[in-house]
Amino acid sequence: MAGGITETGAGYSRLVGLIYIFNLIVGTGALTMPSAFASAGWLLSLVIVVALALVSNMTVSFVTETMGWANAKLRQDEGQSHVPPVNKPEIDYIDDVDESSALLPDCENGSLDHGTNACEMTERTELGQMANMFFNKWGLLAFYLCMALYLYGDLAIYAAAVPVSLRDVICTYKLPNATEACNNSLKLTDSDTCWDGRDISRGQAYRICLAIFFVTGGPFVFFNVQKTKYLQLFTTLMRWLAFGTMVVLAVIRLSKGQGQGHPKAADFSGIPNLFGVCVYSFMCHHSLPSLVTPINNKKGLFRLIGIDFLLILGFYALISFTGIFSFNKLNDLYTLNFLPDPCDSSEPVTNVQVIQYFLALFPVFTLSTNFPIISITLRNNLKTMFYKGDANPYPWVVDRIVFPLGAIIPPFIIAFCTSQVEFLVGVTGSYAGAGIQYVIPAALVYFARKKMKSIVPNMKNPYTSPFKHGAWIWFAYIWATVCMVIVTVNHIITGK
Template identity: 55%
Template sequence: MAGGITETGELYSPYVGMVYMFNLIVGTGALTMPKAFATAGWVVSLALIIFLGFMSYMTTTFVIESMAAANAHLRWKRREKKKADDDADSSPGVSDVEDDDVVIRGASETRPILSVQRSGSCDSFNIEERVEMGQMASMFFNKVGVNMFYICIIVYLYGDLAIYAAAVPVSLMQVTCFSSGNNSCSGGSSEKHNDTDPCWGSLKRIDAYRIFLTIFILFLGPFTFFNAQKTKYLQIITSLMRWIAFTIMIVLALIRIGKGQGDGDPPVAKLSGIPNLFGVCVYSFMCQHSLPSVVTPISSKKHINKLFLLDYFFILGFYLLLSFTAIFCFKSSSIMDMYTLNFTNCDIIKIAFFRYFLGLFPVFTISTNFPIIAVTLRNNWKTLFHREGGTYPWLVDRIIFPLITLIPPVIIAFTTHNLEMLVGITGAYAGTGIQYIIPAFLVFCSRKDMRLIFGSHFVNKHRSPFKHTFWVFFVFLWAVFCLMFVTANIILTETKH
């Protein structure tokens, strides 16, 4: 998953929105997908990624419908508040201490009145105000639901930070240790190395990894204590680098396969690799939590569901092209957790610049996202424990929250640098919550809220094509099945070991 679009001051066309959506989804997860395909088998991988792409699109339409409902709810609430204020001005008997929210809730529970019925028109559901998922959760969920939402987001962001914290040192270790060896142009980075293999003199590869991890945290960790904003130009640069890297890898793999130099031997199906493949695919289709930032600035949203469906076809095609060229170009046992590292030797690329560009590509792109994710996680912690009207002491606000944000992912990264496993677990657990459970609950509760406000005949022009309640419960059942399956597999694997 790539970083979300945060700058929404200017409107853009639906086609620009498609590009932003594409860049939002295609990110770090794509680099771990070839390894997951090679582990699970190409037939199983093909079937699973198509199905998970379909499920992700369905819940994307759920979030868009919920955004429209949230906009309608806010418009109705303002109208009711204005009407209550006007009534209070013309009725001196109304208590001065009466709470506006009580008046609003009372109105929704006792009537739809004429003004409310008129407000249920299609225009009420225009998506003009950006309503983030946390705000929608506060609007449609009870207190327990809101807390569960923030816990799920926090766990996911911890997983993101752990993946980023491990990916950068792994890339640096692979490039520098490989380059310093005597066989830098004969062995190839596609060969498997042990952590105990030598790197620089008496230092082992794991020592190099930990040194790079320490440097990474010392340089980027302090941003957690301040605020960071992703600029438009930084976003353009990282997107450009990403597409240059992906294009080079796909073209080189196709050339090797076309010349008969591909030595890939992917299995047809390998059930033991399915749980991890599931987690990687869920992580790689993650976009639901950032949809408000992408969808709201789109100038015309009339055909947004169809445009995003086309986007999903492009994304699915790209993932299949990247992964299938990888598994038929390289042996399954030699595909690296971070796919870019398969291209950092002279046998694959003769030009040194391109070898180092691909090897260090995750370093540049991930490093720009790490402070953004860290600040987002810190702010979510603050929101979770926020009390109305209360403020945090300086020590808690500026020291404690940044530390609890930074320390857990650093510990995880020092413990393991198995990126495939980190992406798989993050996607399988927190990803299931964000991509399936939360959107399903949002659309279910928002529909209930709209019926309460506007009556049973309201028309949400941005409603999901999957409007029947069956699809909501289908998503719930699928999410529960996935969690049970992945957990059972992990338990069985640990028992065997």
């Protein structure tokens, strides 16, 4: 998942919305996808990632439908019988809407062709706001707890990925007998030396980089920082320059017949980790309101999102398949595979050191800019979760010191204990990620339908999910439960 969201304000076209959703979803998870594919086998991985993409797309439609119900609820609470006319679309390639008809239809009109609807999404309603509308106090507490756990896991992934990338770039020590090490599939461990003639180990170097990251990135949690569109543009360009470079280099290597990868077709022991990585890699549900609401013309919205998921699925398959067939061994972070490998008998992927170091340091560039935003989001969620409704809920020390430290310290403790980025992605996606991606959307749409039907029985929502039968909600619950059970059993059996 990428950390960026768009700034609210002016609306944009459907094409821009598609790009924003694509950029939101494709992020850190994509860097761990090739390793997860290699561990589960190329055919089994492809089947699972397609299934997970379909289920994720279904629950995105649940969130979208709930946003429509939430807008109708807001208007009902404010005593409005109608919705103001929406902004004229910037570009409309599909239909011509008569502006004079975009006024005041009744709540029973579910069509957008002849006007707007009480469920029209003109107000941004975040997940927390919708949870407040439709959940009871226990459901609301469970929601914020799940969100906090996911954000903690997200920050722990960032806190580990940045120091790992820095450590692997600055440490120059190689195993003394490279041939024997390669033949026996030996890897450098945390106890190995970082530099020849130095007493600093790779584990110590990792923790030094972690401390530097904590000192430089941690203090932002005490302030209110918002990513500007220029910073978002910079990180987006960096992301696609890096992804594009990796795909092109891997394709060139394969075209020369230098591919070293011979992945299995299926390895069921890799399913649990692949599940967690894929759930994390398709996550957009928590930021969907910020991306969908500003789209001016929302006609065909589900088709738009479906196209986005299809493109993302194709991209994940492309980067994973080129990776697993190009490299014999894959690092947790795919970018590190583009550094010279002494165990690779073929030519290096690239001899251009600038490209090597740019790719290896890519997580440092992008994740460092997202880390403050997510830490502030977590801090605010913690405040909301413990809020009792008082006018002045927290003393200054608790508000300005305790909550920021409570948001920032646990992720760094986790990162201090383990540098296994793929493991952190798998655990975060398998548990908290599954809750946000499957359980919460299903619960939201169920209680939203139930509540709005009791208020206005004949109200029609033009954003009703294509998966509108109640059986799909139960399917989402069962899917999440089965997946989490499989992951838990695997952790118990393997001890990992």
